[in-house]
Amino acid sequence: MTPRTAAAQPRHIAAPAPDRRRAWLIMAMIVAFMVINFADKSVLGLAAVPIMEELDLSNSTYGLISSSFSFLFSVSGLLVGFLSTRISSRVLLFVMTVVWAVAQLPVLVMATVPTLMAGRILLGAAEGPAASMSMHALYKWFPPERRALPSALQIGGAALGTLIAAPLVTWLIDGYGWRSAYAVLAVVSACWALLWWRVGHDGPYDHKHTATGAGGLRLPYRKILLTGTVLGSIASAFGAAWALSLSHAWLPAYLRTQLDMSAAASATAISVISGFGLVLLLAVSPFVDALKSRGVSIRWSSGAAQSIAVCMAGCAMAAFPFVDASGPRLVLIALAFGGTAIAIPLHYMTTAEVVPPAQRGAVFGIVAGIGTLPGLVAPFLTGHLIDTADTQAAGYTTAFLVAGSVMLTAGTCALAAIRPERDIQRLGLDTRPRVCRTIG
Template sequence: MAPPPSATAALSGEETTVAPPYDRRRAWLVTAMIVAFMVINFADKAVLGLAAVPIMDELHISNSTYGLISSSFSLLFSLSGLVVGFLSSRISSRTLLFVMTLTWAVAQLPVLVLAAVPTLIAGRVLLGAAEGPAASMSMHALYKWFPPHRRAVPSALQIGGAALGTLVSAPVLTWLITDHGWRSAYAVLAVVSAAWALVWWRVGHDGPFDEARSAATGKRTSGATRLPYRKLLLTGTVLGSISSAFGAAWALSLSHVWLPSYLRTELGMAPGASATLISSVSAFSLVLLLTVSPLMDALKARGVTSRWSSGATQGLAVCVAGCAMAAFPFTDAAVPRLVLIGLAFGTVAVTIPLHYMTTAEVVPTAQRGALFGIVAATGTLPGLVAPYLTGHLIDTADTTSSGYTTAFLIAALVMAVAGLLAVTLIRPERDARRLGLDRTLADGAH
């Protein structure tokens, strides 16, 4: 009778690894907390855009100044995402997310003390610094609770929290802004962020799927695979994933900052109707997210490679959104125009979980948090450029309408190029073989 694998490994002097146990109940509790985390995260991002018109009226600021305030959110966003990504191997996800959300609460306070351009900028810079690592580190925390073959649905739910955040926050924050003044929305978000942090500190412990365990001893192994970051960053899959994230982020930054104002000033919508449309776009994104991830699992189960299931899907999503972005400014019929707006700003949501999934397939587990931080830092750079550029274009154009049109056409071009690069470059299976990780991926799938 042959000895068990662990015994064979012990006799041969080799160390094999086994996956840690999967705690389904705790994993889904953490998932629920992270979904709530993302809801708050995107409500924080959306509040300035939803309050744009009353803030601009009260403080007498131009479109360019408003765009500058909005872009200031991204001043430290990418840098903090990069730095925290590298720190994630030394600091627990529990601590990182706790500190982030407490900082979100603090960032809402300056405008409650003094409403002025400097305090708006200070609050947005601090908020951006604290939210830069949010998506990547919450995904990293989530992955610690699920084995590789169970991550598609939790990943979709995590990003679904972003769509849900806008879906829920648009009508609620609009009601607060309209009926109780725009400052009330900031105050409520501060309280909600602090409350989430306190609950997370109690339940948000790190999961077991960070390091493998020795089959012979049951202890965590210390010799995890590590590769040079330069080698990882120059793989086509990582570059393509960054490209798709870049295209999606350009659309998302316009959605948060300028879409509410565009709907009210250019399309003549009332605050409630504008909030309803923004919520509808988010609902469309949420449906896509909850549909696409199970579809990805089904395609992979039928033998479809990650290149075509998750790689091509994210690239094509950005391309489709770009085409819609280029078309809706020239569409006069109300219903087709609203459909195109939904496609332009809602379709890109599916890119977010998919670009993390494709990146994870070509990165050693020990370096996943850092690579997620790098991908988030570079992929979200449009938030630093697009809001201010749009405000400048509006102020310098012959008409406000032509300024918006130019901004949307530039966005469409960026998105089309980014989507095509993603389709061309993302090849996880090929890159994993070149990096010597294909055996690890195969083992993790079982």
């Protein structure tokens, strides 16, 4: 073998021995990270009614403030995704949560439309990479064949965040004013950052520590991003994000102003919806694993599951405004806003199947950046539709019909496009070596 040939061979880099306790500690920290992340996102929606009353805001202005959260959300997700190939997850997640804490402070000094927008823009910039980068950090601690449960738990932190935030933040707002919720969230974010700096480290399944050096394999990003699997995963994320953005921005106000719920009853309903999403997330791991153990392809075990979930939620979104009976209507609302929960971990899992580990963080950032664009459009569009309709009820109905149409279209496109086995073959990844060690 010539020196030139030898240099071209994969270098064998010893991987650190997996540490099961540390892996699950990191898992717990990332779940807490996601809880705080979604509590931060939810606070404006939960405080929407008192904020709009105190500052005399129109629905369009409030919708603009809510949409401002996404002004830099996608861009930052994309940029940090590429930075993740050079900067450790420990540093990235630490910086994010410090900025979360800082972003809550402007409204404590002066509560105006500009300060509300400034805080939401800064928060959105820091939270844009949160889901993708925390998932990337998590994957460094679990091998590919054991990622279904950790992925579900990571996204479960999002549902748990809303489940916890709805009653707690509502209690703070009712008892101590809406500014108190911002102050508490700033302190919680800062505390998590300090703890993460102490315990958060990159795991043995980082691409730098694969046993065969295959983690260094790279492909042109254009080639990866144009696969049906990645495009379909983006579509399912897009449909789910439309429902999620409405849930954060408008669902609390809708429950209070259109269904005549009290603040406490609205918080309870939101918690129930989040609990429904959490149950779905916890069920997805054994469901996907059971299908795979029976020989079902990734396309049908993961791809179809996320696509059908988005389609069903879209149908429920379009239907519930026309249902008068309170029980069935609340069931449809839960399905519309909670039924997309399983699409989030599954779209990361299907994307990861066709991406070399060395490029996973960057591709996750791109997928998250595009998939979450509804956050920039949906809240403001909804506010505009409410203000320009003959009645608020008619405006909400139109907004939910638009949402349902977007979700149904996105889910159908995802179902047709996601084909990991085919794309693995086309990219030449079918023989890609994987780490042999497992955890648990």
